[in-house]
Amino acid sequence: MSDTPGFDTLQIHAGARPDPATGARQTPIYQTTAYVFRDADHAAALFNLQEVGFIYSRLTNPTVAVLQERMAALEGGVGAVCCSSGHAAQIMALFPLMEPGRNIVASTRLYGGTVTQFSQTIRRFGWKASFVDTEDLAAVEAAIDADTRAIFCESIANPGGYVTDIPALAEIADRHGIPLIVDNTSASPYLCRPIEMGATLVVHSLTKYLTGNGTVTGGAVIDSGKFDWSANDKFPSLSQPEPAYHGLKFHETFGNLAFTFHGIAVGLRDLGMTLNPQAAHYTLMGIETLSLRMARHVENARQIAAWLENHPAVEGVTYAGLPSSPWHDRVQRLYPRGAGALFTVALKGGYDACVKLVDGLELFSHVANLGDARSLIIHSASTTHRQLSPEQQVAAGAAPNVVRLSIGTEDAADLIADLSQALDRVAG
Ligand SMILES: *Cc1c(COP(=O)(O)O)cnc(C)c1O
Numbered sequence: 082m083s084d085t086p087g088f089d090t091l092q093i094h095a096g097a098r099p100d101p102a103t104g105a106r107q108t109p110i111y112q113t114t115a116y117v118f119r120d121a122d123h124a125a126a127l128f129n130l131q132e133v134g135f136i137y138s139r140l141t142n143p144t145v146a147v148l149q150e151r152m153a154a155l156e157g158g159v160g161a162v163c164c165s166s167g168h169a170a171q172i173m174a175l176f177p178l179m180e181p182g183r184n185i186v187a188s189t190r191l192y193g194g195t196v197t198q199f200s201q202t203i204r205r206f207g208w209k210a211s212f213v214d215t216e217d218l219a220a221v222e223a224a225i226d227a228d229t230r231a232i233f234c235e236s237i238a239n240p241g242g243y244v245t246d247i248p249a250l251a252e253i254a255d256r257h258g259i260p261l262i263v264d265n266t267s268a269s270p271y272l273c274r275p276i277e278m279g280a281t282l283v284v285h286s287l288t289k290y291l292t293g294n295g296t297v298t299g300g301a302v303i304d305s306g307k308f309d310w311s312a313n314d315k316f317p318s319l320s321q322p323e324p325a326y327h328g329l330k331f332h333e334t335f336g337n338l339a340f341t342f343h344g345i346a347v348g349l350r351d352l353g354m355t356l357n358p359q360a361a362h363y364t365l366m367g368i369e370t371l372s373l374r375m376a377r378h379v380e381n382a383r384q385i386a387a388w389l390e391n392h393p394a395v396e397g398v399t400y401a402g403l404p405s406s407p408w409h410d411r412v413q414r415l416y417p418r419g420a421g422a423l424f425t426v427a428l429k430g431g432y433d434a435c436v437k438l439v440d441g442l443e444l445f446s447h448v449a450n451l452g453d454a455r456s457l458i459i460h461s462a463s464t465t466h467r468q469l470s471p472e473q474q475v476a477a478g479a480a481p482n483v484v485r486l487s488i489g490t491e492d493a494a495d496l497i498a499d500l501s502q503a504l505d506r507v508a509g
Contacts, residue, residue: 088155088271092371096150110362111143130329130346140349144358148365152291152301155270155368156283159306160341162348163299163361167266167286168198169354170300171233174262174284176352177318177343178230181207185231185262186224188215188245189476190238193466195264196473199233214476215245222253230315231260231282236275237267237416239451240461240485241399241478242424244408244416251279258313266290267451271375272418276305282340287360289452292367293374297360302344306337319343325351374454374490379419381496382488388497389426394434394504399478400424422488423451425461431482434507435460438484441503444495445486456489456496 086094097108116135118124126132135141145163152161164170175185187199187210199210211224215234225232232254234245247263254261260281265273269290275283285291287299310319310332319339322328325347331339349355379402386400401408402420412420428434438458439447445458449465459465461479474480488496 089372091151091154093369095154096147097365108144108147108362108365110358111138112358113142114138130326130334130342138358139353139355140345142358142361144365145356145361148356148361148368149301151365151368152270152285152303155371156265156303157270157274157276157305158283158303159337161301161303162341162344163287163301163356164349164354165300165356166298166354167264167284167288167300168194169352170284170286170302171195171198171264172203173300173344173348173352173354174282174302175203175208175231176348177340178260178316179206179208180317183207183228183230184209184211184226185233186211186213186221186229187232188234188238189213189473190215190241190243190245190478191233191235192239192264192266193461193469193477193479195235196466196477197468200473212476215250218249218253221250222257225253225257225259229257229259231262233262233264235264235267236273237401237421237423238478239267239423240425240465240483242267242401242421243399243478244401244411244420246411247273247275247278247280247415254281255279258315260308267421267423268416269371269375269452271372272379272416272421276303276307278415281305281308287356287364288450290375290378291371291452292364293371293452293454294367295448295450295453295455297363297367299356299360299364300354304338304340304344306340308340310339318347323347375418375422377490378422378488381490381493382422382424383419384493385486385488385496385500386424389500392504394429394508396427396429396482398424398426399483423485425478425483425485427480427483428507430507432462435482435484436463437507438503441506442499443502444491444499451485451487453487454490456491457487459485461485 149161262282263275263280266286283303285301310316335342390398462481466479
C-alpha cells in the first residue's frame with residue numbers, strides 16, 4: 082500500500098494480510114478460546130505486556146485484531162478495542178476515565194438507549210451525566226466542573242439526524258483538559274472523522290452501518306492517541322500506577338497507546354464485554370463496501386427527504402441534508418459527503434397518523450434498528466425513546482408526532498412509492 086492509502090483501499094485492506102499459516106486471502110475466523118505459548122518465558126512475557134500476542138480470546142483474538150486495526154485506520158486513530166455492542170463500547174470508553182463521584186457532560190441529542198444508560202444505569206457505578214443542548218456552547222462550558230472527565234456527543238445524532246459542531250465541542254474539552262468522546266455510529270467514518278475535528282475517542286455500534294445488513298451486535302472504541310493523560314491528575318488509571326494491573330503505569334509504558342492497552346488488559350479482562358470472532362468476520366465483510374453503501378444511503382435519503390418535505394400530510398422533515406435545514410451550512414462545512422440517511426418526519430395527523438404510517442408500509446421494515454441496507458421505520462416515542470420523559474423525548478427529537486426513517490440502499494423510486502401509498506392511507 083502507498084503511505085497514505087485512500088478510504089476505499091483502507092476499508093478492504095487495513096489490518097489484514099494473507100494468513101501466515103495457509104495463505105488464505107480472506108481473514109480467517111479464528112474460532113479458538115486460547116493460544117499455545119511457545120514456552121514458559123513466552124507466557125510470562127505476554128502476561129507482563131512485554132510482548133504483544135494472543136493469550137485468551139476474552140482479551141485478544143486474531144480475527145478481532147484485524148477489525149480493531151481496520152477501525153483505527155478508518156477513523157485515523159492509533160488503536161481500537163472492539164467489544165460486544167455499541168453500549169458496551171460506551172462503558173469501555175468511560176471506564177478508564179471515571180471513578181465514583183465523577184461525571185460526564187452529554188448532549189441531549191442521543192440514541193434513546195444511551196440516554197437511559199447515562200441517566201440511570203451508570204449511577205450505580207457512582208458516575209453521573211449532565212445533559213446539555215450542545216447548540217448552547219456556554220451551557221456546555223457551564224456544566225463542566227472539577228469532577229467532569231469527558232464530554233460525550235453523537236456526530237450525526239439519533240433520531241433526528243442533527244449534525245453536531247464537533248470542532249466547537251473539542252475546543253471546550255481541550256480548554257478543560259478533558260477528552261471529547263464522539264459516538265460516530267450514525268455517520269460512519271466515511272461521512273465523519275471526529276478525530277480530525279479534535280475528538281479524543283470515537284465509539285461505534287458496529288451493529289449499524291459498519292456491518293450494514295443487520296446481522297451483528299458489536300461495538301468499538303477508537304483512540305486518537307493525541308490526549309496527554311499525564312497533563313493533569315484527572316486520569317490516574319492511565320497516568321498513575323494502575324492497581325488492577327500490578328501497578329503498571331499505562332501512559333508511561335505505552336505512550337500514545339495507553340488507552341488501547343488499558344482497554345484490553347484491564348477493560349476486556351475484567352468487564353468481559355468481548356466481541357466474538359464470528360461477529361468480527363461479518364463486520365469485516367460489511368466494512369469492505371462501507372463507502373459504496375454510505376454514498377447510496379445518502380443519495381437515497383436526499384431524494385426521499387425532499388419528496389417527503391413537499392407531501393401534504395407532512396408537517397416537517399429534519400434531514401440536515403435538505404437546503405431548508407437550519408444545519409445546512411454546517412453540513413457543507415463539516416460533513417461534505419452528506420448528512421447520513423437518518424431523519425425524522427413529523428406528520429400533521431400526530432401520533433395516530435404515525436402509527437398508521439408505520440403499519441401501512443410494505444417495503445420499509447418496522448424494526449428497532451438503523452443502518453441496514455433495508456429501509457427501516459420506527460415510531461421512537463412509543464419504542465426506542467419510550468423510557469424517556471416527554472421533555473427528554475422532545476429534546477432528543479423523538480416527539481410523539483414523529484417517525485424515524487433509516488433509509489436503505491434499495492431503489493429510491495420503490496421507497497417513495499411505498500411511502501406514497503402508506504401516506505395516502507393515513508389521509509384516507
Ligand atoms: C445502536 C446505537 C447504539 C448502541 O449500540 P448497540 O450495538 O445496539 O449496543 C449507540 N449509539 C447509537 C448512535 C446507536 O445507533
